[in-house]
Amino acid sequence: MAIQYPFTSYACPCSDLTSPPPSTVNRRTSFHPSAIQLDEDQTFNPHSPRANHALYPLDHLLYCDECDALRCPRCWTEEVLYWYCPMCLFEVPSSAVKGDGNRCSRSCYTCPSCTSQLAVTQITGRKEDGDATADRDTYILQCPYCDWSSLEIDLQFDRPTKITEQISRLRKARTTAEQEKAAPDAKPLLHEDAFANLTTFYKEQLSDTTDPQNPYSNSPYSSPANLARIMSLYGGLPYNALKKSKEKPQPMREALQPSEGLRTYTDADSDANIIQQMQTLGWDRTTSAHQRNSAPTNDDARFTDQLWPAAAPLCTRRGKRCKACRQFLTRPEGKVGSMKYRIRLLAVNHIPRLSIRPFLPQQQTTGAPTTNPAFHLRAEELPTPELLQPYQTKQYILTVRNPLFESVHISLATPATTPGKVASRVTILCPTFTVGPAGELWDDALASTSNSSTTSGDGGRSAAMASLTGSMAESSMADRQPEAGKIWTKTRNSTSVVMEIVPGSVGVGTTRIVSGAEEHDDTGGAGEDEDVLEVPVYVRAEWEVEVKLGESTGKRKFDADPGAPLRKELGYWVVLSVGRIAS
Amino acid sequence: MSRSAPASRRTAKTEYIETDTGNKISRRAHIEGKQNIMLGGKTVIMSGVHLRGDLCRKPEPAADGEKEKTSVTAISIGRSTIIATNSIIRPPNRLHKGQMTYIPMRIGDNVFIGPNCHISSASISNHVHVGANSVLSSLCIIKEGSKVLPGTVVPPNMTIPAGRRWWGG
Numbered sequence: 001m002a003i004q005y006p007f008t009s010y011a012c013p014c015s016d017l018t019s020p021p022p023s024t025v026n027r028r029t030s031f032h033p034s035a036i037q038l039d040e041d042q043t044f045n046p047h048s049p050r051a052n053h054a055l056y057p058l059d060h061l062l063y064c065d066e067c068d069a070l071r072c073p074r075c076w077t078e079e080v081l082y083w084y085c086p087m088c089l090f091e092v093p094s095s096a097v098k099g100d101g102n103r104c105s106r107s108c109y110t111c112p113s114c115t116s117q118l119a120v121t122q123i124t125g126r127k128e129d130g131d132a133t134a135d136r137d138t139y140i141l142q143c144p145y146c147d148w149s150s151l152e153i154d155l156q157f158d159r160p161t162k163i164t165e166q167i168s169r170l171r172k173a174r175t176t177a178e179q180e181k182a183a184p185d186a187k188p189l190l191h192e193d194a195f196a197n198l199t200t201f202y203k204e205q206l207s208d209t210t211d212p213q214n215p216y217s218n219s220p221y222s223s224p225a226n227l228a229r230i231m232s233l234y235g236g237l238p239y240n241a242l243k244k245s246k247e248k249p250q251p252m253r254e255a256l257q258p259s260e261g262l263r264t265y266t267d268a269d270s271d272a273n274i275i276q277q278m279q280t281l282g283w284d285r286t287t288s289a290h291q292r293n294s295a296p297t298n299d300d301a302r303f304t305d306q307l308w309p310a311a312a313p314l315c316t317r318r319g320k321r322c323k324a325c326r327q328f329l330t331r332p333e334g335k336v337g338s339m340k341y342r343i344r345l346l347a348v349n350h351i352p353r354l355s356i357r358p359f360l361p362q363q364q365t366t367g368a369p370t371t372n373p374a375f376h377l378r379a380e381e382l383p384t385p386e387l388l389q390p391y392q393t394k395q396y397i398l399t400v401r402n403p404l405f406e407s408v409h410i411s412l413a414t415p416a417t418t419p420g421k422v423a424s425r426v427t428i429l430c431p432t433f434t435v436g437p438a439g440e441l442w443d444d445a446l447a448s449t450s451n452s453s454t455t456s457g458d459g460g461r462s463a464a465m466a467s468l469t470g471s472m473a474e475s476s477m478a479d480r481q482p483e484a485g486k487i488w489t490k491t492r493n494s495t496s497v498v499m500e501i502v503p504g505s506v507g508v509g510t511t512r513i514v515s516g517a518e519e520h521d522d523t524g525g526a527g528e529d530e531d532v533l534e535v536p537v538y539v540r541a542e543w544e545v546e547v548k549l550g551e552s553t554g555k556r557k558f559d560a561d562p563g564a565p566l567r568k569e570l571g572y573w574v575v576l577s578v579g580r581i582a583s
Numbered sequence: 584m585s586r587s588a589p590a591s592r593r594t595a596k597t598e599y600i601e602t603d604t605g606n607k608i609s610r611r612a613h614i615e616g617k618q619n620i621m622l623g624g625k626t627v628i629m630s631g632v633h634l635r636g637d638l639c640r641k642p643e644p645a646a647d648g649e650k651e652k653t654s655v656t657a658i659s660i661g662r663s664t665i666i667a668t669n670s671i672i673r674p675p676n677r678l679h680k681g682q683m684t685y686i687p688m689r690i691g692d693n694v695f696i697g698p699n700c701h702i703s704s705a706s707i708s709n710h711v712h713v714g715a716n717s718v719l720s721s722l723c724i725i726k727e728g729s730k731v732l733p734g735t736v737v738p739p740n741m742t743i744p745a746g747r748r749w750w751g752g
Contacts, residue, residue: 031656086744089726115740144739145720315744337745339710339728374714374733377667378698 005580006356006396009062010347011044012072015054040199042405044573046534047420055575061347062329070347070572076320076329083314084336087117091336092314096299097452098233101297107163111143112307118130118143119159141309152305164311171297191296191321198261205252270420274302319343349363349403351411352435353542356576359482359498365466387582388533390505395454395482396578398428400538401494406543409434410495413538418504421530422581425502428537429484438493506531506583533578540571599631605741619657623692626660631669634658638674638685657685661692661709670700675721686722697733708745718752 045051054072062071083092092104109118139157140505141150157166246389255262278286279287288299295310319331331343388394402408412431417423466518482488489496544565588593599607604624611630616637639657651654657674666672674688685714689706696702697715704719708726713719714733723737731737736752743749 032736084744086747089742091743114738117740117742224745315747337726339746350596374697374712375695376698378663 006358006576006578008058008354008356009055009575010053010058010351011071011575012056012061012070013050013534013572014072014075014077015050024337030572043415043419044536044538045419046536046575046577048531051575057350058347062320063345063347063350063352064325064326064327064329064475065345066325067322068570069324070351071322071329075323076322077323078318080316081319081332081334082317082336084317085312088314097314102314103310108312109141109163109167109309110294110312112298112301112310113146113148113304114143114146115290115294115310116143116145116375117312118309120157120163121149122160123156128302140567140582150309153185153308155308164170165307180323180345191299194258194261195275196261197259198255200254201260236253262471265457277303302387308383316436338520348447349351351403352408353401353403353571354537354574354576355399355401356396356499356578383465384580388503388579389582390503393500396402396499396501397488397496398499398576400433400435400498400539403438403493404543405437405439405546407434407437408541408543411540411542412497413540414535418533418535422504422506422533424504424533424535425500426535428497428498429482430487430497432489433495435495436490436492450528456520501533501535501578503533503581506581531581531583533581535576535578538571539572539574542567542569544568599627616657619655619658621656623660623662623664625663627665628667629666629698632666633671633673635671638676639687640684656687658688658690661694662689663692664690664694664696664736666696667698667700669698669713670696670702672696672702675703675705677722691727 008040027333038582046055053074056072060072062076063069064071080094083102083114084090084096085092085106085108087108088104088106090104090106096105107120110116111118120139121142122137124137140155140159141157141163143149155167157163212491268540281303285304291307292298292301293305295308297308298306298310301307317332317334317336320329321327322329328343329345330341332338333340333342358484398412400412401408410433412426412428414426414431417425462574487495488498544567547566584668584688586632596610601607602622603621606622606624606628608614608622608624608628609630609632612628612632612634614628614636616635616639619636619639622628631661636657639655655721658672660666663705664704666697672688672690673736674685676685677686678729688702688703688704690696690702691707691709693709694707694711696713697717699716700713701711701718703721703748704723704725705721706711707719707750708728710728711725712730713725713745714731714735716734717731718736719725719731720737720739720741722739723743724746725743729743729747729749731743732748732750734752735750737749738752
């Protein structure tokens with residue numbers, strides 16, 4: 001999917017590129033003079049190789065209201081709330097997940113060949129089996145997409161229910177038969193059996209080695225039962241157990257026999273055989289890596305006729321916690337299929353949002369077609385990206401929208417020339433202004449109708465009115481010129497200012513528009529995406545919060561006067577990706 | 584009970600017919616069996632869309648003297664749903680007791696179906712986004728808030744859980 005310019009992305013403060021991580025001592029305060037000072041000293045370089053890892057669209061970010069900071073996927077931890085099967089949508093308790101593994105134990109199976117969902121299909125008994133079985137129904141698993149069916153591995157079921165049970169029974173019967181057929185001395189162990197043997201072996205080993213006089217009586221690993229529980233949680237040998245076993249006179253040994261889970265190379269299926277089979281069956285009948293990994297039963301399958309239906313892997317629903325304060329940032333409801341959240345601290349609702357669009361006075365009141373390719377309605381109508389011409393001044397409207405219920409004072413700072421190889425000149429005509437508070441949706445609608453002087457270009461109601469009546473506002477808008485130090489438009493919770501950009505030239509060795517531009521490196525040649533005009537903007541938002549008396553005083557440590565409103569300040573880097581510069 | 588008749592046609596001929604409840608149906612949409620199609624209101628059916636309302640379960644043959652029931656819903660579409668150009672909405676069919684029967688299909692509220700899609704799913708819940716050129720095969724179930732990316736083929740009988748993004752095919 002092509003990127004649609006212009007767009008904005010937000011830098012998470014966890015990156016070294018923006019600022020040091022929020023200090024743990026003072027993180028509950030909102031005012032960090034030193035941190036902000038530091039931020040302002042260094043410019044965020046969106047062309048730095050690491051910048052991509054710090055920049056996110058605002059919708060992807062969360063906001064921790066304890067730490068008063070943005071949180072990106074690198075600064076939250078995920079926590080599994082529950083497991084569920086994506087096919088039958090039943091919740092699987094965590095004990096069952098630990099016991100039976102992360103696959104659905106109901107009748108949910110996926111096709112081993114194309115991964116779509118298998119359906120239980122009824123087939124009537126064959127005539128040639130004789131009259132006795134003629135009217136007996138059997139059931140098979142069939143893929144409605146690629147027509148694979150369990151008949152390909154000669155698998156039929158007596159009942160349409162309890163498929164898992166029937167499959168495991170049939171598989172056991174078949175594998176034991178195969179094993180008996182094979183040479184008795186070279187019995188290859190099945191994966192499941194080998195794993196089961198290994199776990200029992202290691203559990204025995206652990207309980208043997210940890211039983212006598214435990215030196216860690218106080219530790220949570222004191223009892224073997226506890227240890228075994230933790231072992232099974234993490235599925236490996238804990239460090240302590242390994243260390244302890246080294247200290248013991250009789251160290252833990254590894255599995256030595258097949259009964260203990262040892263699995264050695266056997267030439268049961270000789271290579272020559274396999275190669276010959278591959279030659280005769282061809283590429284299509286050999287399994288792909290994806291098919292082999294679809295289920296543990298298919299690990300050894302070399303040919304498609306050895307593939308067994310794969311039980312559906314479970315899905316999880318996860319909550320997100322802030323890494324610094326362990327607070328839940330998002331927490332979905334604990335019900336499968338519910339998309340509601342108990343806690344959801346989205347950055348969109350907590351920090352002022354910047355958006356940029358080209359300054360086109362004549363098109364302001366007409367509703368621009370949606371530029372989001374996800375919502376295009378006709379196949380032929382995808383707009384082609386426009387290239388920016390070097391050294392041609394273009395004006396843009398920068399809109400700051402305030403999601404907070406308080407009026408916010410915004411200061412924007414941007415370097416005069418953009419960092420990176422292509423130095424473009426940027427001027428924000430009005431860098432400091434105030435954005436009104438957000439309110440209910442109804443307030444917005446009422447305000448825009450009553451206040452006719454606002455000339456919002458958002459396709460709002462006033463715009464619709466203006467286009468209907470052909471009002472004076474529109475004609476005056478066309479003549480109006482952007483002025484330095486004046487805001488362009490203002491609605492109740494958004495303010496727009498004009499920004500002038502002179503794109504630099506992409507060519508190598510050309511004269512720079514600004515003499516003082518630094519040479520970052522002399523590797524020569526514009527790197528990938530160096531021709532994208534990206535403007536870093538430092539946004540500082542200041543607002544005052546009325547502290548209610550009932551609120552806990554823990555947050556107001558640094559507030560001298562308990563009655564005074566709490567002053568909040570937030571600074572963050574925003575990168576405006578304006579477009580590609582023509583070379 | 585679709586109200587495809589214009590409630591009030593002020594202008595001469597527009598692209599869309601608007602019903603009482605605010606549904607907008609393109610004149611260039613191909614709608615079959617409109618008595619079996621239910622629209623929730625404020626729904627947009629764009630040009631070139633095929634709505635196969637005629638593919639419904641045949642009503643039981645009426646007893647003597649009784650009036651035959653005709654109101655069988657084949658497609659029900661919720662509020663504020665958009666069906667973009669050239670999509671085909673076709674109720675799924677399956678073999679039931681040796682007979683091919685059509686199963687009524689339900690599309691929820693605030694669903695977006697992109698252009699050139701082929702939809703035969705059993706149900707699409709609310710707030711689902713289906714990208715352009717996708718194929719939703721018969722009897723698949725799309726749960727609430729999930730997103731099918733453009734060009735995806737959803738195999739038959741597949742269930743897409745709530746809030747998932749789905750692609751490939």
